[in-house]
Amino acid sequence: MTDRAVTEPAFFILAALVDAPRHGYGIVGEVDRLSEGRVRLKVGTLYGVLDRLVAEGLVEPDREEIAQGRLRRYYRLTDAGGQSLAADARRQAANARVAAERLRSWRPAGASRPAGAARPAGAR
Amino acid sequence: MSDRAPVSQLERRYRAVLRVLPAAYRAAWEEDMVATFLASVHTDDPEAADFAADYGRPGWTEVASVLALAVRLRVPGLRARLGGPGAPPSGLLVGGTIRLVVLIAVLANAADALARFVSQLWVAGRVPWLPGLPAELVQAPPGLWQQLSVPAGVGWIAAYVALLLGYWRAAQVVAALAVLPEAARLLANTADLLSGASPYLLTNWFFLLLNPAVVLGMAAFHRDTPVPRRRPWLLAFAAGALLVWGVGYLSVLARDRTGLVDWPGLTSVVLVVAAGIHLASRRTRRDPRRAVALAFLAVVVFVARVMSLLDYALFAAPFQHLPLLALGGAEAVAVLAVGLPLVVLAARQVRLPAPTPAER
Numbered sequence: 001m002t003d004r005a006v007t008e009p010a011f012f013i014l015a016a017l018v019d020a021p022r023h024g025y026g027i028v029g030e031v032d033r034l035s036e037g038r039v040r041l042k043v044g045t046l047y048g049v050l051d052r053l054v055a056e057g058l059v060e061p062d063r064e065e066i067a068q069g070r071l072r073r074y075y076r077l078t079d080a081g082g083q084s085l086a087a088d089a090r091r092q093a094a095n096a097r098v099a100a101e102r103l104r105s106w107r108p109a110g111a112s113r114p115a116g117a118a119r120p121a122g123a124r
Numbered sequence: 125m126s127d128r129a130p131v132s133q134l135e136r137r138y139r140a141v142l143r144v145l146p147a148a149y150r151a152a153w154e155e156d157m158v159a160t161f162l163a164s165v166h167t168d169d170p171e172a173a174d175f176a177a178d179y180g181r182p183g184w185t186e187v188a189s190v191l192a193l194a195v196r197l198r199v200p201g202l203r204a205r206l207g208g209p210g211a212p213p214s215g216l217l218v219g220g221t222i223r224l225v226v227l228i229a230v231l232a233n234a235a236d237a238l239a240r241f242v243s244q245l246w247v248a249g250r251v252p253w254l255p256g257l258p259a260e261l262v263q264a265p266p267g268l269w270q271q272l273s274v275p276a277g278v279g280w281i282a283a284y285v286a287l288l289l290g291y292w293r294a295a296q297v298v299a300a301l302a303v304l305p306e307a308a309r310l311l312a313n314t315a316d317l318l319s320g321a322s323p324y325l326l327t328n329w330f331f332l333l334l335n336p337a338v339v340l341g342m343a344a345f346h347r348d349t350p351v352p353r354r355r356p357w358l359l360a361f362a363a364g365a366l367l368v369w370g371v372g373y374l375s376v377l378a379r380d381r382t383g384l385v386d387w388p389g390l391t392s393v394v395l396v397v398a399a400g401i402h403l404a405s406r407r408t409r410r411d412p413r414r415a416v417a418l419a420f421l422a423v424v425v426f427v428a429r430v431m432s433l434l435d436y437a438l439f440a441a442p443f444q445h446l447p448l449l450a451l452g453g454a455e456a457v458a459v460l461a462v463g464l465p466l467v468v469l470a471a472r473q474v475r476l477p478a479p480t481p482a483e484r
Contacts, residue, residue: 023159023160024156024157024159024160024163025159025160025163025164028160028164042185042186042188042189043157043160043161043164043186043189043190044157044186044188044189044190044191044192044193045189045192045193046160047153047156047157047160047193048189048192048193048196048197051149051152051153069130070155070158070159070162071155071156071159072159073156
């Protein structure tokens with residue numbers, strides 16, 4: 001389980017639950033913040049992923065509260081969920097390292113010309 | 125329950141969208157999803173909140189996310205019902221029966237197509253070892269719609285071979301393409317009818333609706349489905365093609381102008397023989413899928429036969445009426461005579477224990 005890559009929404013949902021249990025809307029807001037607005041979860045997407053994470057034992061219900069006449073169910077990360085997230089974070093970090101190392105020796109097409117060749121005429 | 129929040133129109137609309145989800149899933153997650161959705165559209169402006177509560181609707185992206193979830197949740201259930209992985213015993217029976225019916229239907233279309241090719245070669249004089257076509261029966265060169273039956277026929281033969289090789293999705297795609305020329309031909313026939321010609325319209329429409337159902341039924345072939353035993357099915361294909369071609373050939377040599385040999389009649393006879401063998405054999409009677417498949421096919425063949433009789437009554441020339449209706453009526457009665465015991469047997473057998481997973 002911990003070796004398998006998780007999807008981006010699942011990755012951020014697990015990450016959103018690391019510091020504290022959260023309810024559905026709390027997870028949506030935290031994922032939005034952690035991803036700097038890149039991952040905006042729709043409700044159908046959130047519960048599709050949550051359902052799977054609960055079934056796989058990576059997330060579990062924490063407690064239920066009634067707020068403004070509505071049920072509010074909180075979810076928390078399990079130990080297996082923490083390990084899965086850590087494994088995926090290591091995998092992504094390793095991927096990023098490989099790409100960064102390769103990029104160090106890469107020059108864009110325009111940058112491979114001799115020094116000065118790309119200099120604008122007016123800059124002499 | 126008195127502290128429960130009042131239900132707004134927006135909530136009602138969102139709950140209506142959630143109805144596409146399976147009931148068991150809703151029982152576990154609906155309240156939570158509604159609470160999260162309403163929190164996500166909440167605003168501190170009381171006027172805007174009132175307006176949203178009365179006139180707001182879930183955005184299309186929200187609806188799309190729920191629909192995508194419904195598809196993801198329902199597809200494994202549909203596969204299980206068709207005998208896929210994790211299927212309950214009833215699913216194995218339904219899946220096995222659908223696959224058998226589909227295989228027989230594709231076999232019938234493929235055998236018919238092969239027989240047509242041989243007939244066309246014969247009409248074109250390319251089969252020198254057979255007596256030639258009687259001069260008075262030589263017709264005009266085939267029209268566009270007859271020519272279209274060639275690619276359709278190739279499609280059915282290819283679909284049958286793909287099924288015997290285990291290429292389920294390829295078979296489905298090719299069969300779907302084979303349905304298109306038939307649809308075009310039928311539309312042309314419908315135009316002919318409106319212009320006063322006498323095509324057999326009801327029967328054609330019936331088969332046109334049936335063939336897409338065969339294509340859809342191929343969804344019952346999944347990755348765990350064992351490949352059919354090739355030898356008996358290939359023999360059945362050869363025998364079927366020989367039967368269709370042979371009967372057509374003999375009717376031409378006998379100068380049958382009434383058109384006594386037709387497709388519904390031929391399928392009626394084959395079904396009656398197959399049902400008779402099934403009902404008489406103790407060994408084959410043990411498999412409920414065969415009984416259910418034959419009972420289902422009996423209903424289809426019976427309806428096709430009745431449709432064709434209506435066609436004859438409406439469109440055939442007066443001299444054809446009596447022989448066609450008499451022979452077709454007798455065939456319909458024969459199908460009914462074997463179909464009723466088959467339906468009773470099938471109903472009895474579906475109550476018995478289903479086949480073991482090894483028999484899927």
